[in-house]
Amino acid sequence: MPDLTEGVRIAFDVGKVRVGVAVSDKYGILASPLLTLQRQDENLAENLLEVLNRHEPVEVFVGLPTNLNGIHTESTRDALEFAHQLKELGSFPVFLVDERLSTVSAQSSLRAAGYNSKTSKSIIDQQAACVILESALNSMKLGKPAGLDIGNYEK
16 A cells, blocks of 8 residues: 655556646645646657656556446556556556546636636646546545555456
8 A cells, every 4th residue: 555655656647649647746745737648659658768767756646547337448448558558667556546537627627727628638637647646645645545556457
């Protein structure tokens, strides 16, 4: 189970087109949007490795999309595959975090900040990753598991 030992944490919101990335400070207090990666970019693996090497996370979180009934979908399987690929890129633990409604929450907070849906597409994914990371950090602060270890899921 993750705890709040000192170190940076990174979260990924995995979509079919984009991957939003958020990062925490080393104390696990603040989650900040980092960047958005394009899934079809031929350099995606290199870009992920660059982010991971630059920030040296102690833990990584991947949003696990399920439908509102908790049933796995094609997007769930895609996120699981992505999480397994991340695990192969480093020695950090990778945890899956329930991300139901994270994009809705991200859109609401961006709308409240004055962004419209046309101009905020590239940052919605980053903000959704922040929601995932904040959820994980809040769970850890309460002494609860932040997510499910990817090691418990088969490829």
